[in-house]
Amino acid sequence: MTALRASGLHKAFGGVQAVAGVSFAIGRGEMLAMIGPNGAGKTTCFDLVGGQLRPDAGRVMLDGQDITGQPPRALARRGVGRTFQITAVFASMTVRENVQVALQAHHRRFWRCWGAADAGFRDEAVALLAQVDMQTQADRAAGVLAYGDLKRLELAVALAAGPRLLLMDEPTAGMAPAERTALMALVRRLAHGRGLAVLFTEHDMDVVFGVADRILVLNRGHLIAEGDAAAIRADARVRAVYLGGP
Amino acid sequence: MNLTRRTLLAGSAALAAPAIARAQSPSGPIRIGEINSYTAIPAFTLPYRNGWQLAVEQVNAAGGVLGRKLEVISRDDAGRPQDAVRIAGELLNEEKVDLLAGGFLSNVGLAISDFALQNKRLYVAGEPLTDALVWQKGHRYCFRLRPSTYMQAAILVEDAAKLPAKRWVSVAPNYEYGTSTVKWFRQLLAQRRPDVSFVAEQLPALGKIDAGATVAALEAAKPEAILNVTFGPDLTNFVRQGNTRGLFEGRSVVSVLTGEPEYLDALGDETPPGWLVTGYPVDSVRDAANTAFIAAYKAKFNEMPKMGSVVGHALISSIVAGIIKAHGTDTETLCDALPGTAFDTPFGRVVWRAIDHQSTLGTYVGRTALKDGRGTMVDWRYVNGATVLPGDDVVRKLRPA
Amino acid sequence: MDAILIQLLTGLAGASSLFLVAAGLTVIFGVTRVVNFAHGSLFMLGAYIAWSILVHLPRAPGWHAAGVLLAALATAGIGALLEIGLLRRLYRAPELLQLLATFGVLLVVQDLTLLLWGPNDLALPRPSWLRGSVAIAGARFPAYDLLLIGIGPLVLAALWLLFSRTRWGTLVRAATQDREMVAALGVDQSVLFTTVFALGAGLAGLGGALALPDGSANLQMDLTVITDAFVVVVVGGMGSLPGAYLAALLIALLQAFGVMLLPNATLVLMFVVMAAVLAVRPHGLLGRALAPARGEAQATALIRPASPALRGLGLAVLALAMAAPFLAGPFVLSVLTEALVAMLFAASLHAMMGPGGMASFGHAAWFGIGAYAAALAAKGLLMPMPVGLLLGPLLAGAAALAFGWFVVRLSGVYLAMLTLAFAQIVWAVAFQSDLTGGDNGVLGIWPDAWAQDPRVFYALALVLCAGGTLGLRRVLFSPFGYALRAARDAPARAEAIGLWPARLRLAAFALAGAAAGLAGAVGTYSKGSVFPTTISISRSVDALLMVLLGGVQTMSGPIVGALAYTGLYDVLIRATDLWRLCLGLIIIALVLAFPQGIAGAAARDRTA
Structure with a gap:
C-alpha cells in the first residue's frame, strides 16, 4: 500500500529550478533511496516532502491525504519523522531526555508547565534507545556523543513519534563504513518490522545498493531513473551522470 | 569624607551584619x-560637596551646634x-542620622x-x-x-x-525641568505681554541634542x-552651532541657569554676549x-566657587539655624522650628517660608559678556526669591493641606 | 524650500557623525563577534585625548588634523591593549560574556576619565577656521559640517578599500566567514583580531575627536553614544559597513526633519525606526543571517536538576532568609528585599535567555510595566496592595505577549536590540505621559497597613520573589521547559518532532515578562515610588549583568548572580566614591576567573 505519493513537485530559488516536476511514491515497509550528484535537488526534494519548504507546484499525499506545504510540526503529528544531514540533537539534555522530549511532543504534553519532565515516558524512552542499541548511554550528555552514536540517537528521537514515514537525509554521512552498514541494516529491520516507509538520500553507493528496496536517481532537478538496484546499475543515463560520458 | 572609616562602616554594615545600635546621646555629634x-553629575555635585564641607568645617571651628560637633555622612x-x-x-536605620539632606535630580529629590x-x-x-517638591507633592x-523652576522662570520674565x-x-x-520651565515662562510672560506668541518649540533629548538640526529648525x-533652557554639554553644542549659523545675531536670548559658572565656564570665548541669564557672577x-x-572657599580648595558650592554651603547653614532654633534634633520639633527661620x-539672609517650605534664596539675573576670552555676567542684580514667588492663595491651591 | 535644503545638509553631517560612531562597532562585531559595550568609552577617550593634544598644538588646520589622527591612533592603541589584555581570553567563552567584560571596562573608564580630566566639560576653543560658515540658500551653514559630510563617505571608502584591496582585509573577511578555515591556513588569528579591534577602537576615537569642535569632551558621552552606535549598527545590519552608513543616513535625516515636524519625538524616534526596520528586515537593512561563527565555542552545557548537595545548600539559604526578620534590622531587610526583587528579575531574564535562547537588552520594560501597573492601581484606582501585586505580572505578561509576537521571529543580537527598542518606547511613554507622572514618577505607593512593618513586607517579598523564582525553575524542568530548551538547542529538529518553536518562545517570553512584572510590582511597594528610571537601559543592563555573572548555562546562575551583584553594588557604593572603578575591576576579574559565570564554574567543578 502506498504511504507517500509526491506528484509533479516544482521548486525554484531565484531563477534556479532546483526541482522540476519530480513524482514518486513509497509503499509501507519500503526502503526508498534517492541518489544523484551534488546539486541534483535531493535535499530540496526532502524539504518539500518534509514541510521545510513549500513547493511552487505539485502535491504531496500521505496515506491519501493532501499534506502539501504543511509545516514540519503538523507533519510530525501525522506520522512523518525526519533525521537531518547535519546532526541536530538537544545538546543540553541527556540521551534519554532527548527521546523523552520527543515522546512528550508526540503525546502533546509540551504545554504542561508543572511536573518534572525527566520523570515522564522514562521506560518508553529506554525501550526506544534499546532498539537503536543506545540504552547503555542513556544518562550521558547528548552534546558529547561520538558521531555514530549521535546518528543512532537521532533515529531513536525520530522513531519516538511512531512515524509511518521516515525521511533520512544523508543518515550515514561522516560515519565509518562498518558503522554505516550496521545503522542502515537497523533501519531496514525497523522498516520491514514496523511497516515503516523510509525515504533516504545517501552518498555511499554500497549502502544504497545494499539496503534500498528501490532507488530514485535525480539529476538537475529531474527524476532520471527509478527501479531496483540492478535496474539502476544498468541504466545508461545514470551511468552517464555518474561516470560522465556522452 | 574619611575614606577608611567609610570603608570600615560599609564592611560592618554588609548584608548579614545586624544593625549596630548607636545611642543618640545629646552630647554626641549631630549627624546629617x-x-x-556624585558620580552621575560630578560637574555640579563636586563643587557642591566642597561647599558643604567648607560649611561643616566653619561650624565646627566655631564650636559646633549647641555645643555638639556637626557630622555629615x-x-x-x-x-x-x-x-x-x-x-x-x-x-x-544604620547610621542613625538626625535628618536627611541633599539631592540634585528632581526624581531623586521626590523619592527621598x-x-x-x-x-x-x-x-x-x-x-x-521641580516645583512638585514643595507644591503638588509638598509635605510637613x-x-x-x-x-x-517656577522661580527661575519668574525671575527672567521680569x-x-x-x-x-x-x-x-x-x-x-x-x-x-525643561518642559515646566517653558510652561511657566510662557504663562508668566503672556500675563504681562498678551501680544507675544511662541512660534516654535524644540525639545531635544537631554544630553543628545542634535544641535545643527535644532538650530536650523529654530x-x-x-x-x-x-528662550533657552538647555544646559551642560547640550548648551555648549547649541551655542557653537548657533554662533556659526548666526542664530543669535539680532535676536534677544533669555537663558535659564546659563550664568552659573558650571555652565558658563564651558562656553569660554564662545559665550554669546547680551543673553539675559540667571546665574552667579x-x-x-x-x-x-x-x-x-x-x-x-578659595583658601580651602584653590579654585573659585560655583553655584553648587553656594547651595552646599547654604544647605548646612539652613539646617544649623533650624537646629539652634529647635534646641535639638527631634524631627517634629525641627519641622515646627524651621518654617520662618x-x-x-x-x-x-534667607528665610524658610512657612507656607510651602521653600527658602527665599534667590539668584542673580544679568547679561552675559565676554571678558578676557571668558564668559562672565554684567549688569547683574540679585533677585530675592521672596519677591518672585506667587501669592499665598495660589500656593495654597497648589499644595495639598 | 531653503529650510529643507539646510536640514538636508544638516542631516548629512549628522549621518557622517553617526556613521563614524558606528563604523568601529560594526567592524569589531563583524569579525570578532564581540558585542563591545565599551565602544562609547573609546569614543569618549578619543574626545578627551584629542582635547589634551589639541590644546597644546597650533590651531592651523594641518595641526588640527594631525592632532585628530594622533588621538585616533592613541585610542587604537588602547583598543589593542584591551583586546590583548582582556577580550582575547574570552573568545571561547559563551556568547555575550564579552558584553559583561566590556561593561566592566566601561565602568572603569568612567572613573578613570573623571580622575584624569576632572568633572568639568572640556570644550576646545575653536579657531576661526572652525567657526566659519558658507552661505547656502540664504543661510549660514557651518563649514565644519560640510567637512563632516565629506569625511563620512571618505572613511567608508577607505574602509572598503582596506577590506577588499589588501591582503589583511581579505584575511579579515575570510575570518568573518570561517575562523577555523583561516586558522587552518596558518594565519595568526590573534594578530588579526587585535588589529581589527584596534581599528574599531581607532574609528571610535576618530569619531570622538571629530565631534570635539561641535561641543565638548564630557563624562556623559560614553553612554550617550553607545546606544546610538548600537542602533545604527543593528539597523544597518551587523558587520555591514555600507549598511551602517545607510542606517546613519536614514536616522540622521529622519532626526533632522523630525525635530521640525515632531519636536516631542526626540526621545524615541531612533528606536521607532529600529523597531520598524527590524519588523520588516530581521537582519537590518544590509545584514545577512549570521551563520554561527565556526570555531566559536557554542558549548551547550548539560542541564541537570539540582544535586542533593545543591538542594541542601538552597534549603539552608532559604532557611536563613526566613530567619532574617528575627535577626536583622530594617535596613538589612530592605537590602534583602531588594536582593529578592533582583533575584526574580534576573531569574525571569534567565528563563528566556538561557533555556529560551533569547537574550534581551530591554528586559526592564516588563519590570517597569509591572511597577507602573502596581503604582497606578494604587494611586489611580485606589486599589489595595494585593490587587497591584496581581496586576503587575498580568499587565507585564500581556504586554510581553503582544511585543513578543514581533520579537520571537528574530534571533541573537537583533532580537536583543528589538527588545531594547520596545523598552525605550515604553520608557518614553512613561517619561512623557501625564498618566504616569512623567519623569517625576508616581509617589506614595507604600504597602497596606498590615504589611508596613519591614519584617512583614520582607516576608511577603520572600514568598513572592523566592516563590516566583522557584516556580520559574519548576517550569523550566517541566515538559514545557524541556520543549523550550529543545527549540533552542536544535530548532529544526524540534519542529520535526512536532514542537512549534516560535510559539514556545513566545510563551517563554510572556512568562518571563510576567515574572519580571511581579518583581517590578514588589519593588515598587518596597521603594514607595516608581520613576521612568525603572525602565531605563541601565536597569536592563543590570539584569543582563546578573545573569551573565551567575552563568547563563546553569539554572541557579541568576540567583547567584543577582545576590552577588546587588551585594557587591550595595557594599561598594557605600564604601567608596570610586565604586565604579572597583565594581568594573571586580567584574573583569570575575569574567576572567569564571568565564562560565560563578554558578557555572561551581557546576563545572562538581562534574569534573
Whole structure:
C-alpha cells in the first residue's frame, strides 16, 4: 500500500529550478533511496516532502491525504519523522531526555508547565534507545556523543513519534563504513518490522545498493531513473551522470 | 569624607551584619545624612560637596551646634532614585542620622521626600528644582533650598517682558525641568505681554541634542527672541552651532541657569554676549557675604566657587539655624522650628517660608559678556526669591493641606 | 524650500557623525563577534585625548588634523591593549560574556576619565577656521559640517578599500566567514583580531575627536553614544559597513526633519525606526543571517536538576532568609528585599535567555510595566496592595505577549536590540505621559497597613520573589521547559518532532515578562515610588549583568548572580566614591576567573 505519493513537485530559488516536476511514491515497509550528484535537488526534494519548504507546484499525499506545504510540526503529528544531514540533537539534555522530549511532543504534553519532565515516558524512552542499541548511554550528555552514536540517537528521537514515514537525509554521512552498514541494516529491520516507509538520500553507493528496496536517481532537478538496484546499475543515463560520458 | 572609616562602616554594615545600635546621646555629634549624585553629575555635585564641607568645617571651628560637633555622612545615589531610597534607609536605620539632606535630580529629590514623609523624618533638599517638591507633592517633612523652576522662570520674565520681541521660540531638554520651565515662562510672560506668541518649540533629548538640526529648525521659525533652557554639554553644542549659523545675531536670548559658572565656564570665548541669564557672577560680586565666602572657599580648595558650592554651603547653614532654633534634633520639633527661620548664605539672609517650605534664596539675573576670552555676567542684580514667588492663595491651591 | 535644503545638509553631517560612531562597532562585531559595550568609552577617550593634544598644538588646520589622527591612533592603541589584555581570553567563552567584560571596562573608564580630566566639560576653543560658515540658500551653514559630510563617505571608502584591496582585509573577511578555515591556513588569528579591534577602537576615537569642535569632551558621552552606535549598527545590519552608513543616513535625516515636524519625538524616534526596520528586515537593512561563527565555542552545557548537595545548600539559604526578620534590622531587610526583587528579575531574564535562547537588552520594560501597573492601581484606582501585586505580572505578561509576537521571529543580537527598542518606547511613554507622572514618577505607593512593618513586607517579598523564582525553575524542568530548551538547542529538529518553536518562545517570553512584572510590582511597594528610571537601559543592563555573572548555562546562575551583584553594588557604593572603578575591576576579574559565570564554574567543578 502506498504511504507517500509526491506528484509533479516544482521548486525554484531565484531563477534556479532546483526541482522540476519530480513524482514518486513509497509503499509501507519500503526502503526508498534517492541518489544523484551534488546539486541534483535531493535535499530540496526532502524539504518539500518534509514541510521545510513549500513547493511552487505539485502535491504531496500521505496515506491519501493532501499534506502539501504543511509545516514540519503538523507533519510530525501525522506520522512523518525526519533525521537531518547535519546532526541536530538537544545538546543540553541527556540521551534519554532527548527521546523523552520527543515522546512528550508526540503525546502533546509540551504545554504542561508543572511536573518534572525527566520523570515522564522514562521506560518508553529506554525501550526506544534499546532498539537503536543506545540504552547503555542513556544518562550521558547528548552534546558529547561520538558521531555514530549521535546518528543512532537521532533515529531513536525520530522513531519516538511512531512515524509511518521516515525521511533520512544523508543518515550515514561522516560515519565509518562498518558503522554505516550496521545503522542502515537497523533501519531496514525497523522498516520491514514496523511497516515503516523510509525515504533516504545517501552518498555511499554500497549502502544504497545494499539496503534500498528501490532507488530514485535525480539529476538537475529531474527524476532520471527509478527501479531496483540492478535496474539502476544498468541504466545508461545514470551511468552517464555518474561516470560522465556522452 | 574619611575614606577608611567609610570603608570600615560599609564592611560592618554588609548584608548579614545586624544593625549596630548607636545611642543618640545629646552630647554626641549631630549627624546629617547627605545623598547626592556624585558620580552621575560630578560637574555640579563636586563643587557642591566642597561647599558643604567648607560649611561643616566653619561650624565646627566655631564650636559646633549647641555645643555638639556637626557630622555629615555622605552617600552617592548614582543618579538613581531607587538607590537613593535604599541609602536613605541605611542612613536613618544604620547610621542613625538626625535628618536627611541633599539631592540634585528632581526624581531623586521626590523619592527621598516621599520616603521622609512615610517615615516621618526631616528631609532638606538642596538642589532639586521641580516645583512638585514643595507644591503638588509638598509635605510637613520636606524643605527645599534652591530657587525652583517656577522661580527661575519668574525671575527672567521680569526683564524678558521689557524686550520688544513678539515672536518667541523655545528650546529645552525633553524632561520635566525643561518642559515646566517653558510652561511657566510662557504663562508668566503672556500675563504681562498678551501680544507675544511662541512660534516654535524644540525639545531635544537631554544630553543628545542634535544641535545643527535644532538650530536650523529654530532659525526657520524666524523668531525675534529665544528662550533657552538647555544646559551642560547640550548648551555648549547649541551655542557653537548657533554662533556659526548666526542664530543669535539680532535676536534677544533669555537663558535659564546659563550664568552659573558650571555652565558658563564651558562656553569660554564662545559665550554669546547680551543673553539675559540667571546665574552667579562669582568674579564680580563685591558684597561682604559673597566676598568672605569666596575667600574662604578659595583658601580651602584653590579654585573659585560655583553655584553648587553656594547651595552646599547654604544647605548646612539652613539646617544649623533650624537646629539652634529647635534646641535639638527631634524631627517634629525641627519641622515646627524651621518654617520662618532665617539663616545667612553667601547671597545674604534667607528665610524658610512657612507656607510651602521653600527658602527665599534667590539668584542673580544679568547679561552675559565676554571678558578676557571668558564668559562672565554684567549688569547683574540679585533677585530675592521672596519677591518672585506667587501669592499665598495660589500656593495654597497648589499644595495639598 | 531653503529650510529643507539646510536640514538636508544638516542631516548629512549628522549621518557622517553617526556613521563614524558606528563604523568601529560594526567592524569589531563583524569579525570578532564581540558585542563591545565599551565602544562609547573609546569614543569618549578619543574626545578627551584629542582635547589634551589639541590644546597644546597650533590651531592651523594641518595641526588640527594631525592632532585628530594622533588621538585616533592613541585610542587604537588602547583598543589593542584591551583586546590583548582582556577580550582575547574570552573568545571561547559563551556568547555575550564579552558584553559583561566590556561593561566592566566601561565602568572603569568612567572613573578613570573623571580622575584624569576632572568633572568639568572640556570644550576646545575653536579657531576661526572652525567657526566659519558658507552661505547656502540664504543661510549660514557651518563649514565644519560640510567637512563632516565629506569625511563620512571618505572613511567608508577607505574602509572598503582596506577590506577588499589588501591582503589583511581579505584575511579579515575570510575570518568573518570561517575562523577555523583561516586558522587552518596558518594565519595568526590573534594578530588579526587585535588589529581589527584596534581599528574599531581607532574609528571610535576618530569619531570622538571629530565631534570635539561641535561641543565638548564630557563624562556623559560614553553612554550617550553607545546606544546610538548600537542602533545604527543593528539597523544597518551587523558587520555591514555600507549598511551602517545607510542606517546613519536614514536616522540622521529622519532626526533632522523630525525635530521640525515632531519636536516631542526626540526621545524615541531612533528606536521607532529600529523597531520598524527590524519588523520588516530581521537582519537590518544590509545584514545577512549570521551563520554561527565556526570555531566559536557554542558549548551547550548539560542541564541537570539540582544535586542533593545543591538542594541542601538552597534549603539552608532559604532557611536563613526566613530567619532574617528575627535577626536583622530594617535596613538589612530592605537590602534583602531588594536582593529578592533582583533575584526574580534576573531569574525571569534567565528563563528566556538561557533555556529560551533569547537574550534581551530591554528586559526592564516588563519590570517597569509591572511597577507602573502596581503604582497606578494604587494611586489611580485606589486599589489595595494585593490587587497591584496581581496586576503587575498580568499587565507585564500581556504586554510581553503582544511585543513578543514581533520579537520571537528574530534571533541573537537583533532580537536583543528589538527588545531594547520596545523598552525605550515604553520608557518614553512613561517619561512623557501625564498618566504616569512623567519623569517625576508616581509617589506614595507604600504597602497596606498590615504589611508596613519591614519584617512583614520582607516576608511577603520572600514568598513572592523566592516563590516566583522557584516556580520559574519548576517550569523550566517541566515538559514545557524541556520543549523550550529543545527549540533552542536544535530548532529544526524540534519542529520535526512536532514542537512549534516560535510559539514556545513566545510563551517563554510572556512568562518571563510576567515574572519580571511581579518583581517590578514588589519593588515598587518596597521603594514607595516608581520613576521612568525603572525602565531605563541601565536597569536592563543590570539584569543582563546578573545573569551573565551567575552563568547563563546553569539554572541557579541568576540567583547567584543577582545576590552577588546587588551585594557587591550595595557594599561598594557605600564604601567608596570610586565604586565604579572597583565594581568594573571586580567584574573583569570575575569574567576572567569564571568565564562560565560563578554558578557555572561551581557546576563545572562538581562534574569534573
